[in-house]
Amino acid sequence: MTPDPREAAETRRAPRPRRTITTAFVVSRIAVLAVAAAILLYAAPPLIATRSWIGLGVLFGATAVIGYLYLTRRYVPAKYLIPGTVFLLAFQVFPVLYTVTTAFTNFGDGHRGDKAAAIAAIERGSVRQAPGSPEYQLTTAMRGSDLVFLLVDPDTKQVSLGDAAGLSPLTGAEVGVTGKVLRAPGVTVLTAPEAAARADEIAALAVPTDAGAIKASGLSRAFEGRAALAYEEGCDCLRGEGGPWRADESRGYFVNAAGDRLAQGWQVNVGFDNFARVLTNPTISGYFLGVFAWNSVFALASVAGTFALGMAVALALHHPRMRGTKVYRIALILPYAMPSFAMLLVWRDMFNRDFGLINQMLGLDVDWLGGVTTARLAVVLVNLWLGFPYMFLVTTGALQAIPRELTEAAAIDGATPWKAFRQVTLPLLLVALTPLLISSFAFNFNNFNAIQLTTEGGPFPAENPQVGGTDLLITYTFRLAFGTGGAQFGFAAAISVFIFAIVAIVSAVAFRRTRKQEEVYA
């Protein structure tokens, strides 16, 4: 670090002595403390309420370190690095690491909670009305923010209050002629529309009793029933109808002898299963390789196409006697300045079979986005339109940096224009633009918008609605995680890890080659 310059400094403009504590200094330190305190006051209470002691520890630790950092005069570089690093760690590094660990689990629909939660949910869901058991008149009410049942016994007219803890007698309730509770101390009775809005909660509430549980049947009746499935610790299985269902710890399911399984499972560590599924499961691996191949072709074609067209136009305009370059340039960069998401949707509709402009103008009746080949051509064309202005801009800039003498010298030496371009201009351009071409490749490799907003990955083959003809790995992953077929977070995370690896390898190789190239041309 540089030696403290304040000792050696000779004041020229500020006559006041150095090392005094300036107002700015005091204000900035107070501001730091205030911000730290505000963050603590805001962030700590919910963590305490949910008893997340680890989270609380991290929060206090981080705030203390940051507070200390900005109060001392030391660690100057860290003062500048910390703000961005905090966000980087929280929203990029942590999610990436979390993705890697998720890839080793079966997390997803049906596998969200732990085993205890799964057992509780299965037992609760399997309650059936026991023959001859009483049927209560049900009134739903709120006690604070908790839903409770007010139950009127049809024979004794006795009112009881049921919640998730159990049944307790309730005195002082006013029962109407229909058997509904009108008013009761300590609770607020729900009106019919209010109850209807909470139908899901009402259906989920089970009041445990000695004989089983009381569950609602509709909004105004409740019955006492017995769980058809009950967990037994000894055999680690659920006994009851269809069972016994044994816990399969490696898959996170309850399975019976016939090989059927219950829909509700729990989250377990599946090791390399997800990765193995991608590579070895014949239905998946075939599609995966297909998607990967098309994804590479799409990225390469996009980079090559946009660069070729952008460079061709830039070269055409790069001539001392060329007129109207300004107007041309504005027209050429318009596609880049338009909002790309909207223009992608416009292109999608221009390719529409029934009303689209393309068919209308050409007098054709082609279902462009309905066939695999035409759809692939279409998305590459759309991406060319979106991407070439950028390449045009950067090539124009790079061309201006190449001295004209070089090409002139080549011409004097008898090189044809084509030869001068191949051997002088293009190599020099590539030195300047290769890093951009690599990042353009990486961008297009994961160009989610270009596919999702045009074809949504389609057209889909009839036999597999999960993988479409223009799907990139990223759109495929997205559908696995958030699509209609049920969330498969663990599997989607595994594919994300594959994409990480592919992008990293391609970039590493490309950057290594660039360095070699620069050594050659430098």
Add this chain to the structure above:
Amino acid sequence: MKLAFRHAFVLVVCAFAIFPILFVVSAAINPLGTLASTELLPTGASFTNFGELLTSDVYPFGRWFFNSVFIALLSSFASLLLSMFAAYAFSRMRFAGRRVGLLALLLIQMFPQFLAIVTIFMIFTEVTELYPAFGFDTVWGLMLLYLGGALGVNTWLMKGFLDTVPKELDEAATVDGATHAQVFWRIIMPLVTPILAVTALLAFITTMSEFLMANVFLRDPESKTLAVGMYGMIAGDRRNENFGMFAAATLLTAIPTVSVFLWLQKYIVSGLTSGAVKG
């Protein structure tokens, strides 16, 4: 003769570049407002689509516009500031871990944040329960998320810019008694402002068009951004009938960016390439 060829070629490419935009204009002023009735050249001129869009109850376009511009402005500004801070440290100071830090950033840059979208979704499910103000359906949560990608994308670019600013300038200021903060705010920042403006514009455009994370994040119609909202506007069977409105929305969205773009045009060329050579 050869010049004529050049003109012809450029004209063809210009036509390719412009015809979709012409189509949008034509659709936006098409009085019928459907996709089927729109042709490349305008068949009529009316502002019914614009009127319908701005008064629509179903599609709060003004709200979306505000959300998008707000998020894009604030996050591009904040992320540039964050990466400027980091670039200043990397370019001007020597400290333990500098090389490792730079290399780590280069590595992280290769992993686009949205690939972790699955776990980001899971993390924010948790955050929504703890801190609803930063959870799903809020612009703040999305903004935090965008800031997470800031360092990885821009720090190297910024460091490249800063390396071109002569070190003697801040040394002189230091000798005059300026602190590191004063050097940063009074010397460095004014010198790199033009280039910052360009980078900010590019960040602004990227954020405006960001769809993947916003689509997972924002479900409530009032909190949507333009990209998510307008996607819903012509989703499914509404493609044909709402197309005029959609085209009008596209043009309105384009106005701010296109005008700033034309204004900054010459800086953009130099900004992009100086980043390219250094990056």
